[in-house]
Structure formats: structure tokens, C-alpha cells
Amino acid sequence: MTLRHGREYLAIPGPTNVPDAVLNAMHRPAVEIYTGPLLEITSSCLEDLKRLFATTTGRSYIYAANGHGAWEAALTNTLSRGDKVLVLGSGRFATLWGDMAAFVGIEVEELSFGFRNAVDPAAVEARLKADRAGEIKAVLMVQVDTASSVMNDVAAVGRAIQAAGHGALFMVDAIASLATMPFEMDAWGVDVAVTGSQKGLMCPPGLGFNAAGPRARAAHQRAGLRTAYWDWTKRDGAQHYEKYCGTPPEHLLFGLRQAIDLLFEEGLEAVFERHRLLAEATRRAVAVWGEGGALDLNIVAPSARSNSVTSVRTEGIDPQVLRDYCSEVCGVMLGEGIGELSGKGLRIAHMGHVSGAMMLGTLGSIETALGALDIPHSKGGVQAAVDFLAGAVSAAPAEAGLRNAGA
Incomplete structure (x- = not known):
């Protein structure tokens, strides 16, 4: 039975689950990619992503990719081969982000807090204070780890980095948290935030996002791992297709626009x-x-x-x-x-x-x-x-x- x-x-x-309104928004013919309504959809989504990340100083970027692609974009746009990052492990996904960093030639140190506990900001502060030579170039953390279901205190870790007087970039994975709980990129001192379309944003998988603050964009200018597809500078180009390094993922964008509208309508x-x-x-x-x-x-x-x-x-x-x-x-x-x-x-x-x-x-x-x-x-x-x-x-x-x- x-x-x-x-x-x-x-x-x-x-x-x-994808709302019917989002599915319906995607159920339409393809449109021309150089002029017309798609340009406005891109512009409005980029601006509204900044609102979702709560940043007025950052810039947002859209990739035809999943969250792992957004991870790689964050790394390659800001770091160089041989740089060192500190990964704050509290489940599975920060560790996987670190594995990706190691694959592209970045040195990785993990500060693990186990599978049942959140990141301890005091331990982060102590580790950064001990790094007197400034070898650590970035701190990587997830706000919510979907393996352990932990919620890390991003604001507290941001304060710990500042209290240590350390210059490391603060990179946060908000893939499983954006649009489900507060995220304050500017207020919490986050330099790079990443997310994906298939969780709180209520869209099908296939879109990854970066939000890059001023310190991250400054680091971008000297980053040695930059590649054509992920590159923020290329995506800042004036031509619409440059925002996507080629043909835009049109129907996913139609869905994203509707999903963001639903979020703002609810408040x-x-x-x-x-x-x-x-x-x-x-x-x-x-x-x-x-x-x-x-x-x-x-x-x-x-x-x-x-x-x-x-x-x-x-x-x-x-x-x-x-x-x-x-x-x-x-x-x-x-x-x-x-x-x-x-x-x-x-x-x-x-x-x-x-x-x-x-x-x-x-x-x-x-x-x-x-x-x-x-x-x-x-x-x-x-x-x-x-x-x-x-x-x-x-x-x-x-x-x-x-x-x-x-x-």
C-alpha cells in the first residue's frame, strides 16, 4: 500500500522545491541576447543580488555554474598559486572548498571544530594573531553547512579577524543560508560571499553567484590564478554577453528574476x-x-x-x-x-x-x-x-x- x-x-x-511561479516564468521562448528585455533582467538581478547579500560597496557576479563553480570563482579571482588559506571546518563543505583551493595550487590549513559544533571565533582570532608573518591570505567559512546543519556566527568571526589585526580576506559560503536567515556582507566584514540558485533562492540548480567587496577587488588586481571564464574584470565589461563570458543562461535568469520578486514581495x-x-x-x-x-x-x-x-x-x-x-x-x-x-x-x-x-x-x-x-x-x-x-x-x-x- x-x-x-x-x-x-x-x-x-x-x-x-521550485515555486510554480518560477517554473512558469521559465516557460517561455528564448530571446535575443544583445538587446531587449534580457539586458534589464541582468541589470536588475545584479542589483538585487547586492540587496540580498546586504552590500552597497560590493559588486555581484552571475555564473552558469553550481555552488562549486562559485567557490572556484572566489578563489581564482583573489589568490595566487602558493598563497595560504585558513579553512574553518564545521562539517563537510568548508573542507571541500579547501580541497578545491589545494587543487589549484593554494596551501591549505584547516582549523577544525568537528561535525557537531560551530566555529569558535576566539580560536580564529588566536590563530590569526599567531600568524605574525601574514602568511594566511584568506579565511574560508560556511554560514550553514548542509552536512552537519551547523549555523556559524559570521558576524562574530568577522569581528575576530578584525580584532586580530590581520589582513586576510574573509570569504563566506552563503549557499545554504542566503534568503533563509540574515546575511550582512558589509556590516560583518565579509570580503567575498558566494551562493547558488538551488536553495533559498528557490530556483533550479545551474546558477552560482559571487559578491566581491572593495578589499577583494583590490586583491583581484594582483591575483595570479585568474582565468578567462571566472574573471571579475571581464564580467565587468560593457557588453551584455561579457557578464556571462558568452551566451547568458536565459531561462535560469527568467526564473531567478521571478524568485527574487517573490522574496521581496514576502519581505x-x-x-x-x-x-x-x-x-x-x-x-x-x-x-x-x-x-x-x-x-x-x-x-x-x-x-x-x-x-x-x-x-x-x-x-x-x-x-x-x-x-x-x-x-x-x-x-x-x-x-x-x-x-x-x-x-x-x-x-x-x-x-x-x-x-x-x-x-x-x-x-x-x-x-x-x-x-x-x-x-x-x-x-x-x-x-x-x-x-x-x-x-x-x-x-x-x-x-x-x-x-x-x-x-
């Missing part, structure tokens, strides 16, 4: 609050289930748990069996554990185009699976999520609607 007939729901941390503060509430509801449910002994939230400190994705450790059970039940019976696809949680956990995403109905349905599917599979757990996780949302979300709009209907 299966209950999955209907629209499958992706509760994985990328690609995320960024409301977007952030929606993600916070649905994330906390998910954590409340997992905490209750975990009282049975088989499940546990991966990130130890509550303040370091992200509002994009929740990683869950499993004890004594095969998480794939749970994932298969949710997919095959309920039509809900959960994320598999990766990195340290490979075969030992799962991930529940709550980012991008996600609503209360979507998340409560996902949590209900998980609790159904736990019961059907006789996995040890405490019942009432969904009720804990419902109780939290009922207490957190004002009933005033609904009451106003009822009054208006009565009038």
Missing part, C-alpha cells in the same frame, strides 16, 4: 521569520522523538542549529529504511546523511519554497514511518511542532478575516 500518489515533496537540502524579514519558525518546529519534533533513544539532533548547541536544514543522528537503526518508507509510502524525500553522518543519519530540509503545510506534512510522514517501522521513539513529535507554531504565530490575521466575513 502506498500513499504517495500526488506531488512528491522534496525535504532535501538542495535542490529545493526578507518575513522570509527569515518563516524559516526560523519552521526550523524550530522541526527541532521540537525531533527532540520529542529522540526521547526514545534512536534519534538525536546532530548539533549540540541550540544557538548553532541552522534554520535551513536539521541533521539527525540515528542510533541502532538504518536511516535508509526510514527514508525509503517516507519516500515510497508517503511521497516525502528526506536527505541522506553525508560526511560523518553517512549511513548514520538523515537530514530534514526546511528552506526555500516551504510552508507550514509542507513541514507539518513532512513531520507527520516521519512520525508515521517511525511507528510503522517500530523504531524506538517517543510519540508526540508532530504535536510538539503544532503546539510551538500555534503559540508562535499570531491568530490576528485569521480573526480579522472572520470579522470581515461576518460583516
Whole structure:
């Protein structure tokens, strides 16, 4: 017996669910790339990306690439072979960014904080103070690691770099955090920010982005790893095709324009609050289930748990069996554990185009699976999520609607 007939729901941390409005915006013929409406779409997207990154001093760049391409663009535009970077490990993806740096000839030192903890700003400050020769040219960090589900305090690390009096560039991966929680590039001292289209931006995979501040653009002038495709200077050219080093990814741009419009229509503060509430509801449910002994939230400190994705450790059970039940019976696809949680956990995403109905349905599917599979757990996780949302979300709009209907 299966209950999955209907629209499958992706509760994985990328690609995320694409709104129908974005899909519809992409469903149109190709247009001419040298004149006409595509020029305005490019211009407006570049400006609005700066707004999403919260920078007035930085410049934004769009690549036909995934987030790994955006990583490479950040590295090659600012660094030279033999330069040293400090990678702040708190899961899987900062380490992978460091691996990419090593591949192109950059020396990499990793300061690891494990798979269950956030980056410690004090340790970053101490390491940079010890680098009296200024060998470290950049600090690489993710705001949210989708493997561990940690949320790192970008502002605090930025302050630590400043307190150390160190000249290293501060590069931040906001791939799994932009448009799900605050990101303040200028205020937090971020020199290069990167993101991708397939998470909080609610678009299909295929677009990567850089935002480069003044210090990064100064470093760019002497960078020895620059290549034609990723090069910021070439993409600052006057011709439209130069913004993309060739033919623009038109239909992805049509979708991006619509997705950004949806975010601004909702309002960024409301977007952030929606993600916070649905994330906390998910954590409340997992905490209750975990009282049975088989499940546990991966990130130890509550303040370091992200509002994009929740990683869950499993004890004594095969998480794939749970994932298969949710997919095959309920039509809900959960994320598999990766990195340290490979075969030992799962991930529940709550980012991008996600609503209360979507998340409560996902949590209900998980609790159904736990019961059907006789996995040890405490019942009432969904009720804990419902109780939290009922207490957190004002009933005033609904009451106003009822009054208006009565009038």
C-alpha cells in the first residue's frame, strides 16, 4: 500500500522545491541576447543580488555554474598559486572548498571544530594573531553547512579577524543560508560571499553567484590564478554577453528574476521569520522523538542549529529504511546523511519554497514511518511542532478575516 500518489515533496537540502511561479516564468521562448528585455533582467538581478547579500560597496557576479563553480570563482579571482588559506571546518563543505583551493595550487590549513559544533571565533582570532608573518591570505567559512546543519556566527568571526589585526580576506559560503536567515556582507566584514540558485533562492540548480567587496577587488588586481571564464574584470565589461563570458543562461535568469520578486514581495524579514519558525518546529519534533533513544539532533548547541536544514543522528537503526518508507509510502524525500553522518543519519530540509503545510506534512510522514517501522521513539513529535507554531504565530490575521466575513 502506498500513499504517495500526488506531488512528491522534496525535504532535501538542495535542490529545493521550485515555486510554480518560477517554473512558469521559465516557460517561455528564448530571446535575443544583445538587446531587449534580457539586458534589464541582468541589470536588475545584479542589483538585487547586492540587496540580498546586504552590500552597497560590493559588486555581484552571475555564473552558469553550481555552488562549486562559485567557490572556484572566489578563489581564482583573489589568490595566487602558493598563497595560504585558513579553512574553518564545521562539517563537510568548508573542507571541500579547501580541497578545491589545494587543487589549484593554494596551501591549505584547516582549523577544525568537528561535525557537531560551530566555529569558535576566539580560536580564529588566536590563530590569526599567531600568524605574525601574514602568511594566511584568506579565511574560508560556511554560514550553514548542509552536512552537519551547523549555523556559524559570521558576524562574530568577522569581528575576530578584525580584532586580530590581520589582513586576510574573509570569504563566506552563503549557499545554504542566503534568503533563509540574515546575511550582512558589509556590516560583518565579509570580503567575498558566494551562493547558488538551488536553495533559498528557490530556483533550479545551474546558477552560482559571487559578491566581491572593495578589499577583494583590490586583491583581484594582483591575483595570479585568474582565468578567462571566472574573471571579475571581464564580467565587468560593457557588453551584455561579457557578464556571462558568452551566451547568458536565459531561462535560469527568467526564473531567478521571478524568485527574487517573490522574496521581496514576502519581505526578507518575513522570509527569515518563516524559516526560523519552521526550523524550530522541526527541532521540537525531533527532540520529542529522540526521547526514545534512536534519534538525536546532530548539533549540540541550540544557538548553532541552522534554520535551513536539521541533521539527525540515528542510533541502532538504518536511516535508509526510514527514508525509503517516507519516500515510497508517503511521497516525502528526506536527505541522506553525508560526511560523518553517512549511513548514520538523515537530514530534514526546511528552506526555500516551504510552508507550514509542507513541514507539518513532512513531520507527520516521519512520525508515521517511525511507528510503522517500530523504531524506538517517543510519540508526540508532530504535536510538539503544532503546539510551538500555534503559540508562535499570531491568530490576528485569521480573526480579522472572520470579522470581515461576518460583516
